Amino acid sequence: MTPPHLSRRGVLAGAASLGAALAPTHAQAAQTAEPRPQDRPKKAVVFRNVRPFAARDAVDLTVVDGVISDGPAPKGAKVVYGDGRIALPALVDAHIHPDKTSFGGDWVSRKPASGIAEYCAQDVELFRSQKRPVGERAYGLMAHAVTRGTRAMRAHADVAPAYGLAGLEGVAEARERLSDALDVQIVAFPQHGVVRTPGTAKLLEDAARAGLVDMIGGIDPISFDNALDEQLDLVFDLADRYGVGVDIHLHDRDEKGTKVLRGIIERTRALSLRGKVTVSHVFCLPFLKGAELDAMASDLADMDIALTTVSPNESLVLPIGKLREHGVRVGLGSDGVRDAWSPFGNADMLHRAHILGWVTDVRLDEELTDCYTVGTHGGADVMGLPRVDFTPGSPADFVLLRGECVPQVVVDMPQRDMVVHGGQVVARAGELV
Template structure:
């Protein structure tokens, strides 16, 4: 008699969504790249620009390699933040869009025109941002109105104005912490309501929302919920991660992303949202099945709601023709063990099958 145990039945789950990724920066699929030290955001940004200029492989090739790996790992939709500046023009947007088109319709890619190198402080970038919306970008981006730009009102005037004129949604990077960060989030919430853009504005990272002792935290969370802002977190190594239960208690909408993957900012990242969900669970102290399942939901159907992807946001269960299949007993085990999907299916078409 054989002592071998039969494999667990296939676990069918909702597809994954990467709500925040930077595919134009990646070195994925290339040789090892040593990183330079940096002790500030401006230093990291300077390293990033130098690295992008030094790549020998085309941006489309690098982005396609990363997006392909993400698709194989079960990511069927992503929001890609792509650099736009006076130096780069719209080239990065065009490169990522070309890579994404090679994987459509299996992978849905929303591109954010991201002024990484400054908007007001980098003349010509506003014009490049506007041009990028005709070159393949879907959303308007922003970055640290106070910490990087030093002009909260001017920066928000520019990005909200561009979004409203173009009829596009908005996604703003906000690394600033403490009360200054919370004040900016509150101002973004107020402008969102004033513009009638509830549900169409995202604050990425929003590190200030992780500061439990901040006097205005709870009020800010209520303002975020009232404006129906989306928040994204990436559970990065040293970076703050919000209290998931507290945000849920206040009705704050949250999704999860990878951020940078093997770029000048960090040697880490795999492009797998299974891995990222595991990191989120680990960073937030998830122990119970319910907590682990909550982390998976943030990386799947909640991301689908944020991006407005019906076959993910409104996932109908194991009978859906868009689904992932894993060899696992439960979602909780899946989050902990991080297996690769055995099958990835979009709209009834198998887009990936892992050979045992």
């Protein structure tokens, strides 16, 4: 089911507005006598001999108009042979930065940096030194993610006077080119600070007013921006006025982090933005224990505030199990991929599920399977997308691969032989179709 906040329509709203100039008007459509939706032939595909969730017995999966169907395969349905491959829900990257990447280009040698401001300066250097425009770089990374089985991503794009809206526009351009293969939400991310970098607030508003973004971002309101109330008020006011969501980066590990969280919870309640707010990283949460953690998780759940983690290491990964006990939605993401911040990253969410298992030192089958679930259902919940569970009506967004069982797949990370989006094969053997 689509949660009431951020429907699939909402996810694609930006893409739709970008494509508006190309879409025929109603009058034009009438002249070309387009068939009514109910008269259009249905797009049906049968995936023969596949094993959903690595079930022992193979089945034929029928997909009609992008969703799993329980009826017989319509006449003329296309057939795709699965040859006994496992079918798993496609993955969701709940936190990635496609505008910053050098992926697919020349190797970038990084210089020492400490503190966000120094990393930001190297971001700008990298951005200016790249031969390929941001739209090309973002497209390369996002297309690569599709070939690794990603069905949807929440893309943070820097908004700062150093770039204007170029990062956002580049990611929006890549989203448009991949609209048949990937659902994308775009966050206007004030990486250089909202208050400490004059001009940023206006750019955020320009982005929201132009309908370029699904969410407004924020960053460490106390420790980086030194303006707790001012930043949060500004970000939440924009979200409220333009009907978009909020997704705030929060890196503080101490009480500064929990103070910001309380400010976010308060404003979510005051502006009735329940279910539309996400906090990313939230490094202060793993340091809360016992009753303190329970109380914070319960308050987050009360306002249906979602969280994302990139599972960076043992001490900073979110306590996902505990948070879920309280009903908090938690997604998994890549973060930056081969950017100024880090030479690492590959936008492969199966690899990220593997990292989550490694970092949390899991051993049991159900724990390994759960790492995959965070990478699929967890991210879908955060983005407000329906889960892929292969029941009738479920989106036909899945990966086909060879393997034994889900825990083994998480450990071995086999090649994604086919990636299916909306019932269509969009990638085969690591290449876009």
